[in-house]
Amino acid sequence: MNDGADETDLAIVLGTRPEIIKLAPILRECLRTETEFTLVHTGQHYSDSLDSVFFDRLELPDPDYNLGVGSGSHAEQTGEMLIEVGRVLERESPEVVLVQGDTNSVLAGALATSKLDAKLGHVEAGLRSFDREMPEETNRVIADHVADYLFAPTEESKENLLREGIPESRVTVTGNTVVDALYRNREIARRKSTVLSDHGLEGREYFLMTVHRAENVDEESRFRKILEGADRAAARHSVEIIYPIHPRARDRLDRFGIDVSDRIRLVEPLDYLDFLRLEASASVILTDSGGVQEEACVLGVPCVTMRDSTERPETVSVGANRLSSCDPDRIVRTVGEMLRTDLDWENPFGDGTAGERILREVAPQTERVRQ
Template sequence: MNSPQLAIVLGTRPEIVKLAPIIRECRDRDVPHIVVHTGQHYSPQLTEVFFDELELPPPDHALGVGSATHGEQTGSMIAGIEEVLLEADPETVLVQGDTNTTLAATIAASKLDAELGHVEAGLRSDDRGMPEEVNRIICDHTADRLFAPTPAAAENLRAEGVPSDRISVTGNTVVDALQRHRGLAADRTAVLDDLGVEPGEYGLLTLHRAENVDDPDRFADLLTGVGRVAREYEMDVVYPAHPRARKKLEDLRVPNAVEVVEPLDYLEFLRLESDASVILTDSGGVQEEACVLGVPCVTLRENTERPETIAAGANRLGGVTPTGIFETAREMVGTDAEWENPFGDGDAAARILDAAAATDADGADDSAAATEAVQ
């Protein structure tokens, strides 16, 4: 078997969703590639079902690492990824975002004779207390090709001394994914009926970050704030809780209007996002999706690595106190979705593959063309 041109490494639900357009583009162009799934998200509801729904073949390599401490999990992934890369000998290793999978693949690829490409490069929250911030910085300063989703992300990289010829502004593959699947979500799912909610008359909550759900007092404050929003607007708030967060909820009082449900598959969650009156979240990816879908968003954090959503008027930082969350939600509920999508036109996957395949120093030209497309 000849060496693949690309090895695409992923391990979490957001990575599957955002790398799916690139995998499809590889298949459309007959680009030899392999997909390596670390198993960082190990629940079937958060992994296998997404491959099925996104109409992707099973990964070529499934490492099955599962949950552990940061160090143990990352170390296991480095060893497993290295073994696959040594055998496959790809020209380029492609990673996405800021997870432990991203960090592990970055370290493994940096020791081998392969170029490293980072999808969604240049995001910054300026909070080194976030493990994700450390992961994305290490990856950005190790990668050979950096695929920044917006001009602002590219500017972050240049400000840190990354040469411009390594940077391409491509747009964000989240737009590619949403354009492909939003209609399917409306046609193929009955999740609104199943949950007994009407379009535009409910809120959607996601909380999963360790700093939010592992601290009982903070988690309780967040739920209190969300409960106040629900009462003010007389709406139910649907909360698809990850298994880890669900376990923490056993010791907390959940407001009556907050309906905790099992994790949803991709199309069901996308349908809930699309028809919500407001989204309250601590997820960076959900901030992007809300912005693209035209749904007002309140971020349950003190900072965000997606400032473009705030600049567009689609998102506000609500903080982590009940009062802050309530007051911010009052600013956002009922907002007309007249903002412009800052994440591109849905051709990010094609631009990323074009830039990844480049062998000469034409990154500046690619970046300029893509920058025009996402402004």
């Protein structure tokens, strides 16, 4: 952490739960190696149940800055973050700034850094859904093209970057920090989490579902189709679906007047360890989350992605994941196929040392500043 000085070598910008989880291995590596860093939290997830509790549960240091941006349109949110992150970076004068993923926080951090005398590192670079209607796709493409260090999780993501004309000298294949996080935390979750008993669940006897992306929940007909397909799949296999519901999705249920089937149990957003325990013990995971696709793959749990495309094609290639779109018939069919699939696929996301590799790449830059 920053010791209060006005300058630091490394700044890390994050704003959402997935970013906290995936940057945690890098934060821990900074602490282990006594690397000076400043942690900037934009506050993009403004619900404590989704966000700040993770710092406590994951035993991470509190942010040096919490900008508290909160909700708003994409333009409003990104604009406010850009102003506030820019002010922090000007004050701290880091040599390197790290961002992770494809959120508005990433876009703001990347643009703010590109205007300053600092180098940008993009963790999880090169992911592509090839769907420009997704705001996340725009965010990740822009971040990649202004970054100086591109930390690609797989060879496939590296090839995406090279096809776009990014010099190979900027790209390092590191594996994905999601593996680091899962290896560290799945045993802790097994020991500490009581979520299964709290909800009266037995392992492998339920489906887990996450649906929150704007393209799925903001369009009423699409959201209704997804819920119908999930409900029919649960009925066919005589199981219950556990749905930790994002505030955005709950708001849309209320706005659209959607009555959810009794087979779909809505629960409040869960902290990371509880959610990880639910993931590891589910028979199938239905999701529209990129991070959950990765986690399911690493945990050995079959996944059905209720989207038209995925920026994690490696999960499909190894047989851990299939796309169902929002079509109810296709959701039912794909769930059945994944329940019958072999579970011996190879993890394509590395060996759990991505955080160490990433910090090793940026450390020479920060070391030169101290000398």
